[in-house]
Each structure stands twice: as structure tokens, then as C-alpha cells.
Amino acid sequence: xxxxxxxxxxxxxxxxxxxxxxxxxxxxxxxxxxxxxxxxxxxxxxxxxxxxxxxxxxxxxxxxxxxxxxxxxxxxxxxxxxxxxxxxxxxxxxxxxxxxxxxxxxxxxxxxxxxxxxxxxxxxxxxxxxxxxxxxxxxxxxxxxxxxxxxxxxxxxxxxxxxxxxxxxxxxxxxxxxxxxxxxxxxxxxxxxxxxxxxxxxxxxxxxxxxxxxxxxxxxxxxxxxxxxxxxxxxxxxxxxxxxxxxxxxxxxxxxxxxxxxxxxxxxxxxxxxxxxxxxxxxxxxxxxxxxxxxxxxxxxxxxxxxxxxxxxxxxxxxxxxxxxxxxxxxxxxxxxxxxxxxxxxxxxxxxxxxxxxxxxxxxxxxxxxxxxxxxxxxxxxxxxxxxxxxxxxxxxxxxxxxxxxxxxxxxxxxxxxxxxxxxxxxxxxxxxxxxxxxxxxxxxxxxxxxxxxxxxxxxxxxxxxxxxxxxxxxxxxxxxxxxxxxxxxxxxxxxxxxxxxxxxxxxxxxxxxxxxx
Numbered sequence: 001x002x003x004x005x006x007x008x009x010x011x012x013x014x015x016x017x018x019x020x021x022x023x024x025x026x027x028x029x030x031x032x033x034x035x036x037x038x039x040x041x042x043x044x045x046x047x048x049x050x051x052x053x054x055x056x057x058x059x060x061x062x063x064x065x066x067x068x069x070x071x072x073x074x075x076x077x078x079x080x081x082x083x084x085x086x087x088x089x090x091x092x093x094x095x096x097x098x099x100x101x102x103x104x105x106x107x108x109x110x111x112x113x114x115x116x117x118x119x120x121x122x123x124x125x126x127x128x129x130x131x132x133x134x135x136x137x138x139x140x141x142x143x144x145x146x147x148x149x150x151x152x153x154x155x156x157x158x159x160x161x162x163x164x165x166x167x168x169x170x171x172x173x174x175x176x177x178x179x180x181x182x183x184x185x186x187x188x189x190x191x192x193x194x195x196x197x198x199x200x201x202x203x204x205x206x207x208x209x210x211x212x213x214x215x216x217x218x219x220x221x222x223x224x225x226x227x228x229x230x231x232x233x234x235x236x237x238x239x240x241x242x243x244x245x246x247x248x249x250x251x252x253x254x255x256x257x258x259x260x261x262x263x264x265x266x267x268x269x270x271x272x273x274x275x276x277x278x279x280x281x282x283x284x285x286x287x288x289x290x291x292x293x294x295x296x297x298x299x300x301x302x303x304x305x306x307x308x309x310x311x312x313x314x315x316x317x318x319x320x321x322x323x324x325x326x327x328x329x330x331x332x333x334x335x336x337x338x339x340x341x342x343x344x345x346x347x348x349x350x351x352x353x354x355x356x357x358x359x360x361x362x363x364x365x366x367x368x369x370x371x372x373x374x375x376x377x378x379x380x381x382x383x384x385x386x387x388x389x390x391x392x393x394x395x396x397x398x399x400x401x402x403x404x405x406x407x408x409x410x411x412x413x414x415x416x417x418x419x420x421x422x423x424x425x426x427x428x429x430x431x432x433x434x435x436x437x438x439x440x441x442x443x444x445x446x447x448x449x450x451x452x453x454x455x456x457x458x459x460x461x462x463x464x465x466x467x468x469x470x471x472x473x474x475x476x477x478x479x480x481x482x483x484x485x486x487x488x489x490x491x492x493x494x495x496x497x498x499x500x501x502x503x504x505x506x507x508x509x510x511x512x513x514x515x516x517x518x
């Protein structure tokens with residue numbers, strides 16, 4: 001880790017002593033001789049969607065070391081889906097002979113106003129994410145995986161990069177670019193800055209910009225389904241410039257951990273209120289909002305209390321899994337089963353459940369289909385499944401916990417990232433204090449109405465800047481309620497009653513509760 005952010009972290013950061021996970025899936029150490037079909041099936045298993053499969057097969061046949069492009073925007077603490085699933089996918093690609101170039105999009109995070117647009121803070125988060133992947137067992141031996149900082153790469157070859165970005169922008173109409181804004185976690189209806197509109201053109205250019213040996217650009221784009229539109233934009237650009245070799249798109253599943261079922265009606269009231277007063281919460285993907293309003297249990301992975309972070313303590317993981325939505329005998333929309341399918345089985349190739357003797361004793365499932373059949377029939381109860389899931393996840397996460405507790409530099413890095421996660425704002429446009437008072441209202445109501453809403457509380461806190469937190473510490477609850485803010489609609493009578501009956505006192509105490517729930 002580098003304390004001086006003026007020095008490129010990719011050059012100066014020293015590798016730390018890390019004991020990676022011993023799972024055979026997580027850290028293959030000896031390359032295996034694989035035929036074409038085996039390589040194809042392994043690479044294909046990374047994505048739920050592939051554009052196009054025949055192109056992928058031809059690529060693997062003609063090219064022994066394809067270049068795979070992946071990337072991430074440093075924006076806060078790493079949840080288990082980002083940490084473990086990316087490790088699983090990268091290790092599959094390297095096992096199949098691919099060289100993976102991971103683009104650390106620090107400039108893009110700045111454009112998207114992550115960490116308040118502070119590049120120094122963004123670089124700190126980027127260093128933290130790299131250390132987690134090292135600790136959990138990403139196959140980074142030799143030159144299989146390379147981390148590239150966008151700010152360093154673009155600055156070193158600006159004369160190549162910016163003409164490419166401008167050419168992509170010139171060849172596309174604004175509506176086409178606007179359809180790509182979901183890659184930033186935004187929607188077309190959001191009020192965007194000019195920088196955010198330029199963002200898709202830059203991400204599209206990255207695919208062609210990642211040169212290796214000064215000749216080759218990325219062959220495969222391995223990103224989440226939420227990035228699909230900009231990947232398709234890259235293929236369309238190839239048509240425009242008459243380029244025959246298009247990047248192959250592997251879009252993997254974006255795993256979202258659910259809100260607890262007890263929170264659904266509370267959140268419905270909160271969001272109904274926000275929309276009633278003309279506000280749209282920006283901390284969630286807009287595509288998820290209709291599902292929330294229909295009573296679906298899945299919510300954004302950005303909710304801290306419903307996300308398992310890579311360095312969470314063992315007890316925290318157990319508590320979060322215990323509270324997770326897991327209806328008996330129901331598979332569709334069951335988040336616990338999704339975690340088992342996309343994390344546990346790819347990592348261990350089996351799932352072990354320790355049931356009570358009257359329920360059959362220990363069960364070992366060798367396939368997800370076998371598990372589903374037993375769960376649907378009632379042979380496996382959530383009370384037995386949840387502890388087994390928590391145990392499996394804790395086994396995966398233990399090397400990360402050990403690393404961040406024993407290494408002084410890593411420990412300090414995590415402490416700083418946790419603090420940045422609390423004080424950062426995802427808003428490009430500052431909100432008026434009246435509007436922030438409404439967010440505070442929802443925070444207070446949510447905290448009082450359900451103890452399971454701590455995650456919502458921290459997300460609402462993230463809508464406030466450091467200066468706002470200072471202001472709130474010096475303002476009483478009565479002051480916050482007394483400002484000229486829109487009246488609470490009658491439809492939210494329960495929230496209104498909670499608000500006005502809440503214990504009067506310093507608002508900062510509520511923020512302290514939210515802070516310590518992170």
C-alpha cells in the first residue's frame with residue numbers, strides 16, 4: 001500500500017505476505033492440459049450470456065493465450081459477490097489459458113462522483129480491493145493477472161486514448177449513449193452530469209485501449225450483466241470502423257443479496273414517501289425499484305446490512321445469513337439458494353449440511369439440482385440450510401480476515417476504507433438542506449420502525465456530506481422537523497406517527513447508531 005497517492009499505486013505497492021484459500025477451485029496452482037472443448041466449456045461457464053459462442057470457440061482454437069478484459073470502479077467496501085465470484089471467474093479464465101487484464105477505473109469512479117470525486121480516496125479503495133483478491137486466492141502468479149490503473153495508462157498514452165474516445169462519441173447519438181448509463185448504477189431518468197454522459201464512451205474505448213505487446217487488444221470482455229449495453233456498444237463500434245475481430249462478451253450474473261422480508265413493507269412506505277415529495281433515491285439501481293414496490297425481497301447489493309462484506313467477522317456473517325429471506329420449500333427468488341449456487345458450489349463442488357439426527361443427520365449434496373430437489377420436497381429445512389451456508393461462507397472468508405487482522409498495513413487500509421464508506425456521497429449534485437432533512441426523516445423512521453433497517457439507515461447517511469453531518473450534530477431533532485420541508489403525505493401515516501413520536505434529542509445519536517452498524 002502506498003501512502004503517497006501521487007505515486008502510481010500499481011508501480012509502488014509492495015505485495016504482502018498472504019496465505020490464500022486452499023480451495024482447489026479458488027487457487028489452481030498447476031496448469032492442466034485441456035483440449036479445446038474443455039477450455040471452451042470452462043470459459044463459457046463464466047458467463048450467463050455469451051456474444052457470440054462460435055466466435056469464442058474460434059478464438060480459443062486459434063489463440064493459445066487470449067486477452068480477457070475485466071474492470072471495476074473503486075467505490076467502497078467489497079461485498080462477497082464481488083470478491084468471491086470475481087475470483088472464481090478469473091481463476092477459471094486463467095486455468096483455460098487466458099491472460100486477464102483488470103482495469104482499475106479510478107478516473108471513472110471520479111467521473112461517477114464516487115468518494116465525493118476525491119481521486120486520493122478512490123485510489124485507497126482500489127488498493128484495498130486488490131489486497132482482498134490476493135488474500136482470497138485469485139490466481140495472480142506470474143503474469144496471469146495484471147492490474148492496470150486507468151489514470152496511469154491513459155496519462156501515459158493520452159495521444160492514443162482520447163482520439164479513440166472522441167471517435168466513439170462522434171459515431172453515436174446521445175440517446176444511444178444514454179441507454180448505457182446503467183453501467184454506472186444510474187438510470188436514463190436521472191439528472192446526469194456531462195462527465196457521466198461521457199463515461200460510456202470512455203469505457204467502450206477501454207476495450208480497444210488495453211494493448212499487450214503493443215499489438216493486441218482485449219479479445220474477451222468479462223463483466224456483469226449490468227455492463228452488457230456498453231459491451232454491445234463496443235461491438236457496434238467495430239461494425240462502424242469495419243473491424244472484423246469483435247470483442248467477445250461474457251456477461252456474468254450480478255448477485256444481489258436480499259433485504260430481510262420484515263423490511264419490505266417499511267421500505268415500501270419510505271420510497272412511496274420519497275416519490276410523493278418528488279425525490280428519487282439514487283443509491284439504488286432504478287431497475288430494482290419496480291421489484292421492490294411489488295413486494296419482491298431482492299434489493300440492491302449496496303445495502304450494508306443485507307450484504308456480506310469480504311472482511312466481515314464470523315459472527316456478522318452468521319447473523320446476516322440467519323436474518324436472510326429463505327422461505328421453506330420455495331426455490332424461486334430464494335437468495336440463500338443463489339449464494340449456494342453461485343458461490344458455494346463453484347468453490348467447494350459440494351454443500352455439506354449438518355442436520356439433526358431426526359432429520360437424517362449429515363447430508364452432502366454433490367450438485368445444486370440435488371439440493372433443490374431435497375429443499376422443494378421439504379427434506380431440507382431453512383433452519384438446517386442457513387447454518388451450513390454461513391459455515392461455508394466463513395470458511396471462504398477466513399483467509400481475508402486473517403490478512404486484514406494480522407498485517408498492519410492492510411489493517412490500516414481497511415480502517416480508512418470503512419471510514420470513507422461512511423462519509424462518501426454518491427450524489428453528483430448537492431442537495432438542499434430541506435431535501436436532506438427529508439432523508440433524515442426517513443432515516444429516523446426507518447431506524448425506529450425496524451431494527452432490520454440499519455442498512456437503509458447507512459445508505460441514507462451516505463446521501464449526506466461531511467459538512468451535513470457536522471450541521472446535524474449541532475441541530476436538535478425539533479430543528480430538523482421545523483424547517484420548511486414538504487408535509488408528510490397521509491399515505492405514510494405510520495411513518496409520520498413514528499416520526500413525531502420518536503424520542504427527541506440530538507440527531508447525531510441516530511447517526512452514531514447508523515455508523516456503528518456498518
